[in-house]
Structure formats: C-alpha cells, structure tokens
Amino acid sequence: MDAWDAKAEFWDELMGDEGNLFHRTLVGPATERLLELQPGQRVLDAACGTGVLARHLHALGARVLGVDGSEKMLHQARQRGPAEIEYRRVDLRDAAALGALGTFEAVVCGMALMDLSDPDPLLRAIPGLLRPQGRLVATLCHPCFNFWGSRRFLEDEDRQGEMVHTAGVRVAGYLQPRSEPGVGAPGEPAAHLYHHRPLHDLLGRCFAAGLVLDGLEEPAFTEATAAPLPLSWLHIRDIPPVLALRLRVG
Secondary structure, eight states: OOTTGGGHHHHHHHHTTTOOHHIIIIIHHHHHHHHOOOTTOEEEEETOTTSHHHHHHHHTTOEEEEEESOHHHHHHHHHHOOTTSEEEEOOTTOHHHHHTTOOEEEEEEESOGGGOSOOHHHHHHHHHHEEEEEEEEEEEEOTTTSSTTEEEEEEEEEETTEEEEEEEEEEOOTTSOEEEEEOSSTTOSSOEEEEEOOHHHHHHHHHHTTEEEEEEEOOOOOSOOOOSSTTOGGGOOSOOSEEEEEEEEO
C-alpha cells in the first residue's frame, strides 16, 4: 500500500474543496502568479493528491491531468469532481511513465518535492513534457526555514512596562541533505518522510535536468490571523514557510 493511502481521507477532509488556510493564503496564490495561466492551456498536476490545485486550475480555464502515486488520493479527488479533470495513477519516480503522458503548456508540483525520495526522474522528464515556452511551477516547504533542522520560538520581552511578543525561527544543520519522518498536519494518522535538500542541492538537480530558474516567490503570512497554536506559522512574520519556483527548459 502506498504510504499516502492511509492518509487519503484525513487529507481530503483537511483540505476540502479549496484547500486549508495555508494553501489558500500562500501556496495557491504564489502558484497562480508564477504560472500565468491562459484559458485552454493543458496542465499536468504532478502529485495532485486529493485534487485541490487541479480543481483550482480547472476553474481558471485549464485542461488538467492530475497524476499521483496513491490510488486512494486519486479516489478522493475523483469523488470531488468535476468530471472534466482526468486523474491517473503514475509513479513520479518512473520517467518513462511520465513521458508517456503527452505534452503540456505547464507542469505544476504542489508541496510535494520534499516528499519525493528521488525527484530526479520527474525533473528529467520535464523537458519532454513541456511544449515550447512551457514552464514548471513547484512549491515546497522552504528548505531554509521549514525543515527538520528548524525550530520555531516565541519570546516575551518586557519593554519599559509593555510586554512584547516575538515569534521566529532558529535553524541548525541546513547544509546536509537528510530524510526525517515528520507531521504534515496536527492529527495526521501517521508520519511521513520528509527529504530535506538545501538550495544548492535542490536547484542543482533542476539545472542538471536542463531547467533554468526564471521566477521565485517566498510567500509568508503578513496579517494577524487567529491560530490555535502559539507557534503556528500564522504568528511568524517575514519568514517564509513556503518556496515557490518557476523553471523553464534552458
């Protein structure tokens, strides 16, 4: 059984039709800006999960094919519809299976690169999947600030009789690639494996696959939002938990 099969119902309920606050505020808008989608364009949603991004792109006028390695994730995506979105089970580590999918104006990979034990087959397949002027837009947990070596903190300081609260991130061990189990969301039924890759490793893999970087965003929460946990990313300003990349064939 795929490791994500056991989590499919949990993530479907958590994300719903339009995604959770993290997705709606950070991931989705950054993806949309970098994608610069035109109606009628064909888009491959690689690691589509329960179809949140695929549904959003369809609503913007794209013709979407969503692929994922978990059949149960795909089942949840199909259940939510619409029927115009096509879903297929594809192992993203199988470059030949990816290459058989056809060509697209764009490929998106939403919050999944850090979940792939080996992203190279997907990256190597991208040049063959993209039509002229095509682009890959990928989002992931920011490898500088949101990985196994980062620690969120909250400090209280008395400044001349006024209590000031400061939330931030401390980082250790950034330069070493490493795989660690982690929690994707509070209440998740089982941990999954995160694969930390520092920027030189991550982008080096992209460059080796013939891709060049021509767009980048680091979305962060900027407005006060109620959060149940004191160390939620909602309380941390000016430090991005997400990295969004746009790459094209060089």
